Amino acid sequence: MRSLKYILSGCLLVLGATSCKKWLDVNTDPNNPNNETVLVQNRLPWIQKFYCYTAGVTNFRTAAQSGLYYSNSTVGNALSTTWKFHTGNTTPYQTWFVEVASNLNDLYNTAQKKGAFHYMATANVFHALGFMQMLDVYGEMPYTQALTDLASPAYDDGKTIYYGCMAKLNDAIDLFGKTQDATAPALASGDMWNGGDVNKWIKLCWGLKARYMLKLSKKSDLYNADSILYCLSKGPQSIADNVVQQGFNNSTVTDYLLGDPVVTNGNFDYAAYGSNQRISKYHYDLLTNMRGSGVTDPRMSKIVPATMSGIQLDASNKVASFTWRRSEGVDVLGTATRLVKGGATSIVIPAYATANTNIKYTIANATDRANFIADQVGAGRTHTVNGNDVTVTYKAGSIFINNPNYLYSGDTIYVNLRSSSLATSGIAAQGEKDVSWYPSAAAFAAGAVASTGSFQVRPVSDQEILTYHEMCFIKAEVYMRKGDVGNAWTAYRDGIQAHLDMMQAKLTSWQAAGFAATNPDMAPMNSGDMSAYLTSGAVATAGNLTMSDIMLQKYIAMGCSIEIWNDMRRFNFSAGNVGSFGVVYPGYDRGPLFTGDANYTGSGKTDPRYWQRRWALPTTLEQNYNLTNVLAMNPNATEPNIWSMPVWWDCATDGEYYGYLSK
Known part of the structure; x- marks a missing residue:
């Protein structure tokens, strides 16, 4: 996949209120750029930005699958309405490898030569972020050979990818704990996300570990509640620890690959760039009638x-x-x-x-x-x-x-x-x-x-990488699984409060910047309404809390995020057959315009293959140019019903998973 490599030196990026000249000095000799001269502090911000770009399309399309959005575009409508797909989703795969993954080895190796341990650590973090996302949507894909010079790399199974990503996070934590060489560039000189705050990066790593360990909730031999709680104790502890990519509206520069705006929020580039997307009734009803309360959020x-x-x-x-x-x-x-x-x-x-x-x-x-x-x-x-x-x-x-x-x-x-x-x-x-x-x-x-x-998908919205409210909802779910309803309720309430506080802080900053002058939806919420909501019937009490309450509030708070679809798969959507939790997402089902019979072959809700479980591999990339390796790993990869085949972490046992990978 080395042929996908793209050197970032040809791009321009305008990133905020400061001059941002440091982001633009990509090469020591801008007239003769080459891969060896790209400074690590100039490569990292591009990796950060373009990761958000590939995450944006994944977030939007999985949000459509999760019932948040209706779309009348060809791809979006197949995910939100008809569930009928013939080809794979190429864009996330393409943007990940072309714009991000192809630069990770170079970032790591160049930083290693300079004793820039913190930049080495960031390369590992992005490795985990991106490849875990690829596992979530595609299941099996090139991994151990993906970033080598091989034009047709072999495929790895989901278990290999999962543990590889977790190992990268562990390595990143160790590297962030080291003191950089005196001559190494400071992380602050190239870090758009955390301003060089190593402690925030470490919390990000621990938070990601908690997120990824939660994916194993179906696996009785691997799921470990106490390990997740330990990771949460070292992850974000308040909204001050949130990791986001800030969006801007101060440039007309567009992406070289797809022509979309460069400085804007990655979710905007897909969910709100054009006029195809709208709020679904399912999403709307949760905001106006949570728990049948009739309360407007x-x-x-x-x-x-x-x-x-x-x-x-x-x-x-x-x-x-x-x-x-x-x-x-x-x-x-x-x-x-x-x-x-x-x-x-x-x-x-x-x-x-x-x-x-x-x-x-x-x-x-x-x-x-x-x-x-x-x-x-x-x-x-x-x-x-x-x-x-x-x-x-x-x-x-x-x-x-x-x-x-x-x-x-x-x-x-x-x-x-x-x-x-x-x-x-x-x-x-x-x-x-x-x-x-x-x-x-x-x-x-x-x-x-x-x-x-809409709040999450404006060009100037923050793209959320990891947030405190997500950590609270993970904690609530873990305690609920342990049978500790008291601690689950506290974490559930903390999650709602944290999301309200995060939104209010952003809305207040928009108002101060002048956006609310023409758009009242960008002004702060009424503080009295926020307080009243927390004591209303829309929010469960400690005595009547259910897993559905936790997950539906997380659904609202996470919004345009792949993690909603990940959660829904873990609970088998509205099948109601996971543990004793009942139906966690009531009302979610195939709609009356469903025509995806060939893609989703399950006979009923409790059949895993009734639901949207993964995406088909990109036809124009892997299926056309690397088909031998594709079929060697999964002989069913080109079948229409690949869309309903669970990925590794979505299976209770390895036997179940590898059974899907046999013809």
């Missing part, structure tokens, strides 16, 4: 986007008045009435009316026509009826669906997650402090916002 208005509605323009065609309308969730898993009628990918992007616009709808069904007319009356829209034809006038300033199919006319209730960046808005006048989405330059000029975006 104070985080809801920061996670679920809003659009302007009922816009009135003044004489200069500027927005004079309006109301904010919060998005409804797309019902992918339930009855999905709108999608069943219109098609799995049919939700339409809104437009902006620069002048009064008439649209004629032909509606043959009398009931549908009557309901449609009632909707227009309720919305106060001018309309006329002529037989089966209903003509509606959308006033200037309206955000509406410019399509004559009446089924689509109400799609403005599904506000997309889209945010804007300098590199993507297409509106030259839109400044860096305004990341709302406008459907056109005319809408921007009027001040008509079509989406306020």
